[in-house]
Structures are given as C-alpha cells and as structure tokens.
Amino acid sequence: MRPPTIRDVAERAGVSKSLVSLVLRGSDQVRPEKREAVLRAAQELGYRPNAAARSLSEQRTRTVGVLLNDLRNPWFVDLLDGLNSLLHAGGLQMLLADARLNRRIGQDPADPLLDLRVDGLVVVGTLPDPAALGAVAERMPVVLAGAREPVPAGVDQVAGDDEQGARLVTEHLIGLGHRRIAHLAGYGAVGELRRRSFEATMRAHGLADRAVVETGDMTEEGGYRATVRLLSRPDRPTAVFAVNDITCVGALSAAEELGLRVPHDVSVVGYDNTSISRLRHLWLTTVDNAGHEVGRRAARFLLDRFERPGGEGRIHLAAPTLEIRGTTGRPS
Amino acid sequence: MRPPTIRDVAERAGVSKSLVSLVLRGSDQVRPEKREAVLRAAQELGYRPNAAARSLSEQRTRTVGVLLNDLRNPWFVDLLDGLNSLLHAGGLQMLLADARLNRRIGQDPADPLLDLRVDGLVVVGTLPDPAALGAVAERMPVVLAGAREPVPAGVDQVAGDDEQGARLVTEHLIGLGHRRIAHLAGYGAVGELRRRSFEATMRAHGLADRAVVETGDMTEEGGYRATVRLLSRPDRPTAVFAVNDITCVGALSAAEELGLRVPHDVSVVGYDNTSISRLRHLWLTTVDNAGHEVGRRAARFLLDRFERPGGEGRIHLAAPTLEIRGTTGRPS
DNA sequence: GCAAGGTTCTGGAACGGTCCAAAGAGGGGC
DNA sequence: GCCCCTCTTTGGACCGTTCCAGAACCTTGC
Numbered sequence: 246m247r248p249p250t251i252r253d254v255a256e257r258a259g260v261s262k263s264l265v266s267l268v269l270r271g272s273d274q275v276r277p278e279k280r281e282a283v284l285r286a287a288q289e290l291g292y293r294p295n296a297a298a299r300s301l302s303e304q305r306t307r308t309v310g311v312l313l314n315d316l317r318n319p320w321f322v323d324l325l326d327g328l329n330s331l332l333h334a335g336g337l338q339m340l341l342a343d344a345r346l347n348r349r350i351g352q353d354p355a356d357p358l359l360d361l362r363v364d365g366l367v368v369v370g371t372l373p374d375p376a377a378l379g380a381v382a383e384r385m386p387v388v389l390a391g392a393r394e395p396v397p398a399g400v401d402q403v404a405g406d407d408e409q410g411a412r413l414v415t416e417h418l419i420g421l422g423h424r425r426i427a428h429l430a431g432y433g434a435v436g437e438l439r440r441r442s443f444e445a446t447m448r449a450h451g452l453a454d455r456a457v458v459e460t461g462d463m464t465e466e467g468g469y470r471a472t473v474r475l476l477s478r479p480d481r482p483t484a485v486f487a488v489n490d491i492t493c494v495g496a497l498s499a500a501e502e503l504g505l506r507v508p509h510d511v512s513v514v515g516y517d518n519t520s521i522s523r524l525r526h527l528w529l530t531t532v533d534n535a536g537h538e539v540g541r542r543a544a545r546f547l548l549d550r551f552e553r554p555g556g557e558g559r560i561h562l563a564a565p566t567l568e569i570r571g572t573t574g575r576p577s
Numbered sequence: 578m579r580p581p582t583i584r585d586v587a588e589r590a591g592v593s594k595s596l597v598s599l600v601l602r603g604s605d606q607v608r609p610e611k612r613e614a615v616l617r618a619a620q621e622l623g624y625r626p627n628a629a630a631r632s633l634s635e636q637r638t639r640t641v642g643v644l645l646n647d648l649r650n651p652w653f654v655d656l657l658d659g660l661n662s663l664l665h666a667g668g669l670q671m672l673l674a675d676a677r678l679n680r681r682i683g684q685d686p687a688d689p690l691l692d693l694r695v696d697g698l699v700v701v702g703t704l705p706d707p708a709a710l711g712a713v714a715e716r717m718p719v720v721l722a723g724a725r726e727p728v729p730a731g732v733d734q735v736a737g738d739d740e741q742g743a744r745l746v747t748e749h750l751i752g753l754g755h756r757r758i759a760h761l762a763g764y765g766a767v768g769e770l771r772r773r774s775f776e777a778t779m780r781a782h783g784l785a786d787r788a789v790v791e792t793g794d795m796t797e798e799g800g801y802r803a804t805v806r807l808l809s810r811p812d813r814p815t816a817v818f819a820v821n822d823i824t825c826v827g828a829l830s831a832a833e834e835l836g837l838r839v840p841h842d843v844s845v846v847g848y849d850n851t852s853i854s855r856l857r858h859l860w861l862t863t864v865d866n867a868g869h870e871v872g873r874r875a876a877r878f879l880l881d882r883f884e885r886p887g888g889e890g891r892i893h894l895a896a897p898t899l900e901i902r903g904t905t906g907r908p909s
Numbered sequence: 910g911c912a913a914g915g916t917t918c919t920g921g922a923a924c925g926g927t928c929c930a931a932a933g934a935g936g937g938g939c
Numbered sequence: 940g941c942c943c944c945t946c947t948t949t950g951g952a953c954c955g956t957t958c959c960a961g962a963a964c965c966t967t968g969c
Contacts, residue, residue: 248694248716250925261949266927274947296692297629297638298925301954306629316654317852325648329678338689341673346661357670360628362580384580465857498858520649521853525797526830582955593919598957606917630955633924 249290258286269294300362307337309547310358314344314370319519320536321369324391327540328367335548337364344373353377365547371433372396386550390543391536393434399558401546405534406562407435411442413567414486414514414532419450422575423484423512427457427475429468429496431488436463439488439516457482461492468495476503476511483511483576490515490522493529497572508574518568528571535563581622590618601626632694639669641879642690646676646702651852652868653701656723659872660699667880669696676705685709697879703765704728718882722875723868725766731890733878737866738894739767743774745899746818746846746864751782754907755816755844759789759807761800761828763820768795771820771848789814793824800827808835808843815843815908822847822854825861829904840906850900860903867895 251269255262260279268275268283286292300306309332313321329339340363344354354373358366365386372378372394379397381387388401396402418426426447430440440458447456459475461467468487475482476499485500487493493515497507505511515522515531522529542561550556583601587594592611600607600615618624632638641664645653661671672695676686686705690698697718704710704726711729713719720733728734750758758779762772772790779788791807793799800819807814808831817832819825825847829839837843847854847863854861874893882888 252925262926263928263949263951264947267948270927276947279947293692295633295694295925296689297633297694298954299927301627301629301633301956302925302927304927304954316648316657317651319649319651322648325675326678329675339678341675343657343661343673346658346671357628360625362627362629469857494856494858501858521856524826524853525801526826526833526859584955594956595919595921595958596917599918602957608917611917627955630924631957633926634955634957636924636957 248295249292250295251292253290254283254286254292257290258282305364306362308340308361308363309337309365309367310340310342310355310361310363312342312344312355312358312366312368312373314368314373316343316345318370320517320534321391323536324369324540324543327537327542328390328544329540331541331544331548335544335551355381365551367543367547368392386547386554388543388546390539393438396558399555401543401550401558402560403539403542403546404562405536405539405565407438407565408442408445409562410516410532410534410565411439411486412446413565414516415443415446416450417530417567417569417573418484418486418512418514419446419452421484421512421573423482424452424576425455425457425480425482426452426484426486427459427482429461429471429485429487429492430458431461431463431492436488443486461488461495463489463492465491465495465498468492469499470495472496472499473503476500476505481511484573485511485513487513487515490517490519490529490531493531493572494521494527497527497529507572509577512573512576514573522568522570530570530573531568533566533568535565538563580627581624582627583624585622586615586618586624589622590614637696638694640672640693640695641669641697641699642672642674642687642693642695644674644676644687644690644698644700644705646700646705648675648677650702652849652866653723655868656701656872656875659869659874660722660876661872663873663876663880667876667883687713697883699875699879700724718879718886720875720878722871725770728890731887733875733882733890734892735871735874735878736894737868737871737897739770739897740774740777741894742848742864742866742897743771743818744778745897746848747775747778748782749862749899749901749905750816750818750844750846751778751784753816753844753905755814756784756908757787757789757812757814758784758816758818759791759814761793761803761817761819761824762790763793763795763824768820775818793820793827795821795824797823797827797830800824801831802827804828804831805835808832808837813843816905817843817845819845819847822849822851822861822863825863825904826853826859829859829861839904841909844905844908846905854900854902862902862905863900865898865900867897870895 251265252262255265265283268280342358368389369391371392382397382399389396390403393404428443430436447453459471461471485496487496493513496513500507500511515529518531518533522531583597584594587597597615600612674690700721701723703724714729714731721728722735725736760775762768791803793803817828819828825845828845832839832843847861850863850865854863
C-alpha cells in the first residue's frame, strides 16, 4: 500500500521509467501518444513525485528557507506575501521556520533548514547569530530582509528606508505647523535610524532646539509613561512621533488621560501601519513600510544569486509611505 | 566543494560508511575509540546529515506539515508554540505552509507538504477543502486544530470550547447584575456555537426574553454598526457580548461615540484574548482560548496516531478562561 | 588448541528519482 | 535494399542515507 513510484507508472503505461521521468519533466522529445499514456497512468495511480528522491538526485531542493524571528509581527506577513509571489514564479517553494519557537529548544533555528539542504535562506527580522550566518552564506545565497544590521560579507539586505520614513513624518508635522515636536525613540538599529533622521530633519528646518527625544522601550507601557512625562512639561510639545504603532497607542492613552484631545491639543504619529493603527477606534497616522515590496526585492536578490553566485552583498531600501489618518492635525 | 557525506567522514576516520551511520544514530554497539574517531572526523569536516537521503532511505521524514490558513491571526502563534513543544520532544520537525499565500497561486496548499512526504498533517483553522483532506487522511495522520467543523472520517479535532467560553461570558455578565444583554453574533461554526451557548445560558437563567442578538460580520465596522443600532433602542441593553475582540472594539467605539461610558453605562466583552484586547487603551474583558493547550493536544493526537494508526476520529475541546479586564462592571 | 558464542564491523542492496550514453525505430536519398 | 541521420526510448549509474546478512575478531570453556 505504498504510494506509487515512477516505476509503477511506467509499468502501467507500458514504457520505461526514464520515459516517465522525461514526460513528467515536460520534455518535448516524446511522442504525443506515449506522453498521454504516461499522464493517464500517473493520474489513475494518483502518482505524486517524491521530493526527497528528486532533490537527492538533482542536488538541489528548489526550496528556500525563511527564518522568522517573530511570527507575531504582522508586518512579516506582507513581506512573506511579496517573497512568495516571486519565488513561486521562479519555481521555488518557501519553507518557514520560526526562530523563536526553536530557540527555546536550544538548537540553532537554521539547522533543520540546512539539513534539508535548502537552496537559499531568507532571514526575516533581527539576526539570530551573525557569525553562524557568515558560514552559511559561503554555501548558499542568503538575504536579510526587514532589518538593518551589519551583515557578514556576501549577504544581501533589504529593508524599509527608516530614515525616509522618519523624515516623512517629521515634515508632515512641520508642514501642519508644529514646531515643538517630541520623538519617542526605540532601541536597536531601527530605533537609532528613526531617531537620527528625526533629529536631522528638525535641524534642517531650523528646529533643532525644539526637538525633544524621550527614550522608550517600544512597548505600550513605555510609550504611555514617556508621554506622561513629556506632556507634563511646562513647554509641552504639540506633536509626538512614536517609534512604532504600539508605543503610539501608549502615547494616545496618556494624552487622553491627561485630558488632552487628539489631534486638537496634541498630534501623535506611529510607525509600521499595523492592523492596530487601522482600528477606527485609534485610527493612527503612521508610516507604511512597504512590506510587500521588501519581500519581492528579497526574492529578486535571491534569484539573482542563483543565476550568478558570489559577489558583494547588496542593499536595497524600500520607500515607505505616510498613512495620514486621524491622529494628526494643525496645532491649536 | 560539495558538502561532506558520510563516506568522507568514514574515510577520514578510517572506518566504513556503515559504522559512521551507526555512530551518528547513537548505537551502543560501537567501541568507544571508534566512536570518538568518527565523531571527531564529522566535527572536523563540518558534516551535516542530508535529510533528503535519510528520509528516502528511512521511508519517513520525521516531519509534520502545518497548514495555516491565516498567518495574520495571532492566536495561531500560541497554538504553534504548544504544537512545537510536544512534536519536538517526539523528535519531529514542523514545516509551516500558509494556505492563503498559496491559494492565490491556484494550487492545493497542501501539495508541497505532500510531495515532501510529511509524516502527518495539522490543519490550523478553517478547512480548505474537506474532500481532499479525506483522501490525505487515508495515507497519514491528520489533525484539525482550532476550528469546529465537520471533518472526514479518521481526522482528529482539537479546538477551544466555544460553548463553555460563551457561557463564562454570559454568566459573568449576569453575575454582575446585567439582565438585558446583547450578543453581536458572527458566522461559521464558531459564530453559531457562541451564539447558541449565549442563548442557552440566558434561557437557563430565565432571561430568554431579555436576550438580543444582532448579526455582524466579525469586523470592527460590523461591530460598530450593530452596536449603534443596539444602543439606540429604547430598551437598550446594559451589556454587549461580541463574538470576537475586533467586533468588540467596534462596539467600544460606538458606545463612546454615543456618549456612553464603558463600563459605567454599558459593559462590553470580546473573545479570543488577542493582543488588541490587552492594549491598556482598550483593556477588553475577553475569553482566552487556551491556544497553547490546543496545540499540545493536537500534537498528542498526532503522536498517538503514529504509534497506533487508524481508529475513529477523536475530538478534544480545551477549556477557555475568562480574562476580566476593564470593560465590564455592574450596570448603573 | 579449538569450537561456540558474542561483539563489532563491513559490503551491498535498497529508497525514488535524474541524467547520460547508447540502442532502436523510422525516414529519406541513392 | 542499404546506409545514414534524426527522433525516441531505454538501461544503468548515481545521489546520500539506512538496513541487513554475514564477515572478522574476541572471549570463554573444555
């Protein structure tokens, strides 16, 4: 009762296994009647190719591993979507692995993917282990998507352009007439880039001395507390640019609790265009990170490297867009 | 420059390939010095077993496929976590595939998993194609997790106990003193179960004629509109039980927009304990679906079937818990 | 010193495909 | 009718493992 093999199909169709293989791989060197006989036999037997056998023989798996470090981050889904669309067009499968799930178990999260001999690797989000990744990159194409970090040589990188995003936000607020603007900063490479770009943009508009930066921890609670501090100052800012949506929700709570109306008394802006920001109850002005485009670009890089292996690591920054919703307006 | 094989290791250690295989699979029929020599050689060469070759030879992959139909649903992550912990303990890998990503491409989302000859399949969420699943279930263990649907014979099923969850909510509200209670119903098997249990519980407490049911579409917008209708009635309910958190957020918006304070003027309850419900800005009372437990149980069922194949499909309902937060209180 | 019996090790046959060199079939030209 | 050439088809080697039967080696007992 084992699943049928290519040989079973061959026998039923009255041909050799080689011919079956030829037909199934779509060769045009086969007489039509034989082709049909083979196809019919395969159909009748419910034949399915065995991926293990195929990849053993072909020395490639037509599969790329995708290492996620946090399935909970909904932004990744857009990215995966973009990634998948292009990879599929290139005849490649995507294999997902969640680093966080496996980390706890105490093994390198990429191990299962490497044992499966994936043809390439996409790491989504913060790097688990830069050193290990360098070794992997010597054997197969590797792309880092959705994070801004120093990467080992030969690794491509795709991410949203955080500097541009932060500039869009800051200029939007300045354009509305805000002058005293606060930034709730985050940590990591991304937090750093957004903060610096905020400061640079303020400076470029001659508002360097009106910029305030409070450091948070990228949580709602952190955003709440930082905003309470900010809005209790005598020279309280009229606008708050939070490093991400979740921090922004904290800022919103704080403003309301202090009796300030948004956006009438204070404007707030988030970052990431998460589903939370789209709740009509919150309706946050935020930045969309172009996740789909990042995913497509990562796939592009990978496909390029399959064709021409080696070469320098490249970097692509996808252009973010501003989503203006209900939490920003002119200062009163 | 191909990756080293078991033969390379054998040569370097001065033994046969069979002995290497024996050592690597942890046999105790090997003299310690040989074992060490093999292990050292493997280490030095950076040997990694080839999963394709192994599964071809062993006729099993030690891998179970997990078919998700919506990566965006954060509840699944808890479920995966529970699933993974037990599967890993059983020496099994998890392979994720997102049905939604692949559906668009127009192929059966389970196909890649079947070609890989996974040893078992976990379908998370609503069934893609019940008929196809029946055929699959004849060849390998299949478990449906996190959805309540009629399944083909021989398929196990694990889900949260929606009836119990809805009862917990309803009795919580009744216990607080509410009498006129509305339910924002949803669709599908889950929506049906929650609604019926709400009605049954109201009846059991002699409140059948105070129960109101509005049908929504499980979106924020739907929840908003239904709640506006409800709260504009002359005999407006003092509590609203929404079929899920997102609908509940819509209800919350509606209440606020009508100038009603929550929970002072009206209590609202969600379902699913999503991250949204935990935002301090919303702080919804809701029901936790015990995702982790559902995942563990699904793994248990799968492991059982590996040991004793065949038999009836079983069903397990995990007990949900009530998360009482800020949106419920005594009626005024 | 040798047979018996246990332990340790090995060669070869799977597993289910792909690939390649070569065989077979068919057609055309002389 | 024969030779040559092209188009189809085939058998066998190979991919990297596991598994198994049996070989080689050690003890042990007499």
